[in-house]
Amino acid sequence: MRSREIVDETFRPETRGPTGKEIATRSDIPVRQWRYENRVHPGTEAEHVTRVPYCPRCSEEGLDEEAYAYLLRLYLGDGYIGAISKGVSYLSIACCDTWPGLIEECEKAMARVFPKSVFKVHREGCTEVKATSKHWPCVFPQHGPGRKHERRIVLEPWQRRIVDEQTEPFVRGLIHSDGSRLTNRVRKKLPDGGVRVYEYPRYQFVNVSSDIAGLFTHALDRLDIAWRAHVSRREPRHRNAHIVSISRKDAVARMDTFVGPKY
Numbered sequence: 001m002r003s004r005e006i007v008d009e010t011f012r013p014e015t016r017g018p019t020g021k022e023i024a025t026r027s028d029i030p031v032r033q034w035r036y037e038n039r040v041h042p043g044t045e046a047e048h049v050t051r052v053p054y055c056p057r058c059s060e061e062g063l064d065e066e067a068y069a070y071l072l073r074l075y076l077g078d079g080y081i082g083a084i085s086k087g088v089s090y091l092s093i094a095c096c097d098t099w100p101g102l103i104e105e106c107e108k109a110m111a112r113v114f115p116k117s118v119f120k121v122h123r124e125g126c127t128e129v130k131a132t133s134k135h136w137p138c139v140f141p142q143h144g145p146g147r148k149h150e151r152r153i154v155l156e157p158w159q160r161r162i163v164d165e166q167t168e169p170f171v172r173g174l175i176h177s178d179g180s181r182l183t184n185r186v187r188k189k190l191p192d193g194g195v196r197v198y199e200y201p202r203y204q205f206v207n208v209s210s211d212i213a214g215l216f217t218h219a220l221d222r223l224d225i226a227w228r229a230h231v232s233r234r235e236p237r238h239r240n241a242h243i244v245s246i247s248r249k250d251a252v253a254r255m256d257t258f259v260g261p262k263y
Contacts, residue, residue: 071093071106072163171216
């Protein structure tokens with residue numbers, strides 16, 4: 001541990017004081033190593049302190065649980081964690097450009113979960129919302145090799161608690177990621193040969209992963225929202241996907257209170 005006077009002297013220009021060799025001889029300090037390798041210049045020391053890696057899971061401050069429940073679902077549906085270098089990762093959520101409001105909401109949720117600089121990368125037809133950190137795998141322990149629907153997706157106990165306490169934001173993220181609110185039309189033949197068309201709104205959720213679909217139905221059960229599920233075998237776009245429908249009038253009305261339309 002060196003005194004501040006000695007540290008300051010090592011960074012003083014040689015034209016205004018002793019040479020690095022003289023300082024090294026007098027104080028037994030490897031001056032060149034301090035200056036050019038691993039020492040923090042006193043002028044930027046305060047800034048360096050503020051850059052100590054922060055993790056909302058490892059720190060005492062904890063997560064913004066409402067935002068996390070929403071972002072967790074976006075990650076499970078349209079997100080992934082990629083590596084940059086030296087243990088630094090990035091979280092990327094792919095958002096369809098058709099819904100610009102959801103891009104903004106994703107950006108806000110990511111910033112609330114992790115107070116890092118969030119940026120966007122525009123791709124063809126979509127926008128990636130991204131942020132870098134060494135700690136994204138701490139926040140999303142479901143990260144791993146391979147596609148999500150080809151491996152088990154199980155929440156950690158602390159994640160399950162958050163989802164059970166913040167169920168509405170979690171379901172909202174589910175619908176915004178892999179769901180929709182649409183109008184169902186049923187044609188019924190009448191005895192006189194005519195046809196009557198019945199219309200009613202419903203929510204629909206589609207995901208290939210049985211584990212992720214199970215998280216959705218578990219959340220709906222906690223909210224006492226009726227649902228029906230089946231596995232699509234015919235439609236090419238949804239073949240082998242788990243489809244969950246919410247069509248009862250009271251269930252749709254309950255969903256409308258907290259999901260809201262895509263925009």
